[in-house]
Amino acid sequence: MFINTIKQAIEKFKLLQKGDRVLLAISGGLDSVALLEVFCLLQKEYKLSLFVSHYDHKIRKNSYKDAMFVYQLCKQKSIPFFYTASPVPLYAKREKLSLEMAGRELRYRLWYFLAKKYDLQRVALAHHLDDLAEEVFLKIIRGTGKRGLSGIPIKREDLIIRPFLFVSKEEIRRFVEERGLKWVEDPTNNDLRFVRNKVRHLLIPYLEQNFNKNIKQNLKKVALIIAEEEELIEDLAKKHYEKLKSFDGKNIRLKLYDLKQLSTTLRKRIYFLVFQEINLPLFRVSFSHIENLERLLTKHVKGPVYLPGDYIAYRGPGYLAFSKKVFNLPFFELEIKTEGEYLLPNQEILKVYKIKTSEIKKTPLVMCFSAKKLSFPFIIRNRKPGDKVFIPSLGHKKLKKFFQEKGIPHHLRDQVLIIEHEGKIIAVWGIYIAPAYRPKEDEEVLVLEVFPLK
Template sequence: MKRSLLRTVKRIIERYGLLHRGDRVLVAVSGGVDSVVLLEVLDLLKEEYELQLFVAHYDHRLRKASLRDSLFVYQLAKKKGLPYLYGVSLVKEYARREGLSLEMAGRELRYRFFERLRRDLDLHRIALAHQADDLAEEVLLRFLRGAGRRGLAGIPVKREAHIIRPLLFVSRQEILDFARERGLSWVEDESNRDPRFVRNRVRHLLIPFLEEHFHPRVRENLKRTALILAEEEELIDEMARKALDRALVKEAKEVVLRVPILRGYPEALRRRVFWLALSRAGVSLIRVRKVHLEALENLLSGKARGPVPLPGDFRAVRGPGILRLLRSPSPVSEPFFLEIYGEGEYLLPGGKFILERGASREASVLDPERISFPLVVRSRRPGDRIFWPKVGHKRLKKFFWEQGIPPEMRDLWPLVEYQGEIVAIPGYYVHPAYQARGKEGLVLRFVPHQGVSFALQKRSG
């Protein structure tokens, strides 16, 4: 049995390119039989692939026995002479604060921990212990929840090049047989039989019922379906990545998509592009649901004006010809008003306002001979307008929209007022009557606080 399982795993590794010689691999070990066997298999293959293994255990603190499991994994790593990396958090409190289920909250925190270790320790792979029965259960579970084609592909054997599942095509029974033959010990998670969890009801009630009354090889058939879909998903995913690359505004610091290009894609491909764009922006894909993709579609078509809230502290904002995915800065509820009597740097709620004498083609420049101090630096007010040649006056709200300033930034961006009239908006606008005619003048800049960033789409003035 040992040779058979090892042969299966090696075939999976070679076929899907899961490991390369010399890889530094983080092995996620919960203490259950699946993860214990995963560690044993990779330890047996360590010399052949010249691997460096690191054992990682994440404690969700949801059960009284969680400390027992942590100590068990520690002893296992120590016995094999491998580094042991421990993470812990209060998942229940996090789930309550973020409005997530316990399962979703635990998974998000656990993956975040693994990713942080991968970056900090310069690791090449994160090995997870999902196996064939997990794959069958996941496909059935997603079908019951109404998943699309991507969801029915189940659990990928490799994701984002570094998350690998070497046991994905090995059955639970094969894993148990291997563990007993090797004399391995493991810990049992009593929550795996708790019927309050939907996954457990699928595992212990639904699948046995289907096997008894419909088809004895339900698990195998579900796995085969998932594999067929997964292979087709690789092709579709590659198409979506190329489509995303064409739609991206390359020079933008955050994820900015071109609306005309997006509109030219079929809706099904566009959903995949949205999915990949959300991932690139840093949105937790575990939280993304169909409603979020529909909201992005409505924002693109103009049915919704936005901003569209996304999982976590992200938003999607529509501008002229673009759609941006960005983190939301902390809201500022109080307006600001400041009289300034000379050059200098002034701290505002959203960043730093700078006024200095000099020359600049990139910043707004006022003619010092046409104005005098004090100047007023303030936040916007209802009904604000600016003078615009050939138009007369333009509503500030419309101007901000045309310039692509996100709604959540509009109360933070300073306006410069002189004798009751808006004469400048740093980086965007200077009143024609007060614009510097020569090379030098009073240069105005606004530098948002760190973490408050977006692409400037157009400049005027």
């Protein structure tokens, strides 16, 4: 009966396809042991390849025992086992996060990494109906929009799946006991210092006893209705996002005018699509971050808007840009004496090489010069006081004014590479090349290309 209920959820929400490679997140607790058992029972029918990930948060001294328990389960079932350990309390302290949020962020980061490295199509988690109810109440307590009231999605980005989401903890327990399975108990689940545990052990039982014993089932209905509406909004947002976005190197830009024409609801959803694409930690995004983006859009704040994970958003001429936070660099000067690779102060690699004109790649990370004109040695540096650029027919112009005219934000100007030859600025990265140094047809080209440090 329990297996049939799970299969119905899998079919209804298209959680699996035959032949999928599935990573199971197994802590060793009751719920995850049930998840492992269910997928082993479904493995032949769906032709699944199964893998297990166990994350040791290093919160308890004897947490390694849980890892050994899961390892033994995997050994018995001949399932590949990934063990990862990380001192989550130290990470939480460094990043100023709660233990719960820090652990969640690190786990998801790991799962996405494993999925990409080992070509896994699904990551299955053991969240159930009781977890869904807890999450809805937590979102209300902390403050949320309508999206938050959908609780925990049963499927996320076609990778994360939660096949137990609409069965209760009690149903899972009965299944485990009927199968004669063993599990480990995590004592932190009863620690009332965690808000989630207060909701689980105090708030929900109180509401069930004094208001409605079916409150979890009712929340399930509400969450399903909202989730269906949210899926529609998400689809609309994705269609608009594809039309709005463009790339400037590693940065994402949104067309400012078109973005303003959309409803506030769609705009806010588009911000989250940007966050997903640049791998910004979504768990850290708060109401104030989204409101500040809206104020930036309407010029009520000048920007930049600082986002979690060292990301920023800023306005440019006709666009709203999202990028990794840029820290001000001290002045540097790098002499380029020959072809080869050079390490830049921002931990990027500058590659210098020669090619033919026909082989030129036009990207924001490449600049091309006439090899006859730009001879070795030359200088790569960032701006310094008094810099001027010579513009034919206009004469010399201060670099500061040149940046203003080109819409380069203040906080990015120290990062812009200046190319100096024979004591003169002959190029500003991505903006300007002196006409005499531009490559002509059928001549050798000197290429400067930037790569992130691996």
